[in-house]
Amino acid sequence: xxxxxxxxxxxxxxxxxxxxxxxxxxxxxxxxxxxxxxxxxxxxxxxxxxxxxxxxxxxxxxxxxxxxxxxxxxxxxxxxxxxxxxxxxxxxxxxxxxxxxxxxxxxxxxxxxxxxxxxxxxxxxxxxxxxxxxxxxxxxxxxxxxxxxxxxxxxxxxxxxxxxxxxxxxxxxxxxxxxxxxxxxxxxxxxxxxxx
Numbered sequence: 474x475x476x477x478x479x480x481x482x483x484x485x486x487x488x489x490x491x492x493x494x495x496x497x498x499x500x501x502x503x504x505x506x507x508x509x510x511x512x513x514x515x516x517x518x519x520x521x522x523x524x525x526x527x528x529x530x531x532x533x534x535x536x537x538x539x540x541x542x543x544x545x546x547x548x549x550x551x552x553x554x555x556x557x558x559x560x561x562x563x564x565x566x567x568x569x570x571x572x573x574x575x576x577x578x579x580x581x582x583x584x585x586x587x588x589x590x591x592x593x594x595x596x597x598x599x600x601x602x603x604x605x606x607x608x609x610x611x612x613x614x615x616x617x618x619x620x621x622x623x624x625x626x627x628x629x630x631x632x633x634x635x636x637x638x639x640x641x642x643x644x645x646x647x648x649x650x651x652x653x654x655x656x657x658x659x660x661x662x663x664x665x666x667x668x669x
Contacts, residue, residue, distance in 0.1 A: 475595065476602045477529075479611040480521065480624035483638045484631060489608045491632035494533060498630045511657035512554060514626070519558040521624075522565055526600050529592060530581070531607025532571035538562070543579045568595070570610050589617045612640030622666050623648065629659040 481489050482499045490496055522528075530538070545551055545559035567581035570588045577583045584591050592614050595603060605611045605620070614620050625638065648665035655661050 474597060475600050476621045477592070477596055477605055477614065477619055478602060478622040478624055479605050479614070479620050480626070481606060481608070481638060482626045482628060485627055485629055486631045486633065487638050488632050488635040489638050490636040492635050494636070496537065498632055499628055511660065514656040514660055515554055515558070517656070517662070519554065519561055521604070522558065522561045525565055525602060525604045527595065527603045528565055528567045529603060529605040529610060530567055530569045531610035532569065532574060533609070534607040535569045535571070535577065539579060589613050589619070592619055593617070608636050608638060615640050616642060620667060622664060624662065624664045627661045627663070
C-alpha cells in the first residue's frame with residue numbers, strides 16, 4: 474500500500490491561498506515553491522518532488538503550476554536550482570482531478586470521475602509514496618481517512634482568509650509529530666503522521 478502525504482505551503486493562520494486564490498504571500502506567485510525564499514527550503518521542495526512516485530493535483534494548483542514549471546528550465550536566467558526543480562517536476566508522474574478541464578500534459582493523466590474512489594485505488598497499489606496537493610482535493614481525501622502524513626510548511630504571514638489547509642471533519646484525527654525544522658526567514662516545517 475502506498476503512503477499518501479498532503480504537503481503544501483501554508484500561512485500562519487492556516488491558509489494555502491489568500492482571498493482570490495492569491496499565492497503572492499509565498500513569493501512564488503503560484504509558480505511553485507518560493508524560489509525567492511531560502512535556497513534550503515527550495516531544495517527541500519525539489520528533493521520532495523524527486524522522491525515522490527506520484528503526485529495528485531487538484532485543478533486550481535495544476536493550473537497554477539503547469540503554465541510555468543514545464544519549461545522553467547529553458548527560461549533565461551533560470552538558476553541551477555530552478556532548472557533542477559523544473560526537470561524533476563516535469564518527470565514526476567501526476568494525476569490531475571478535474572471535471573472542468575479537457576486535457577493535461579507533462580507526464581500527467583486526467584481523472585474526471587470520483588476522486589476519493591480513484592485515490593483509494595491508487596493507495597492500494599504497490600508503489601512509492603504519493604503526494605496530494607491542492608486543498609480541495611486533499612480535503613476530500615482527509616474526510617475519507619486516506620491521508621497518512623501531513624507536511625505543513627508554515628510561512629510567517631497572516632492573510633486573514635482564503636482557502637484553508639484543513640477541511641471540516643466529522644471526527645478527530647490523532648497525529649504524531651515526526652519532524653520539526655526551521656528554515657531561514659522563519660518558515661517552519663512540521664510533519665505529522667496519522668495514528669491508525
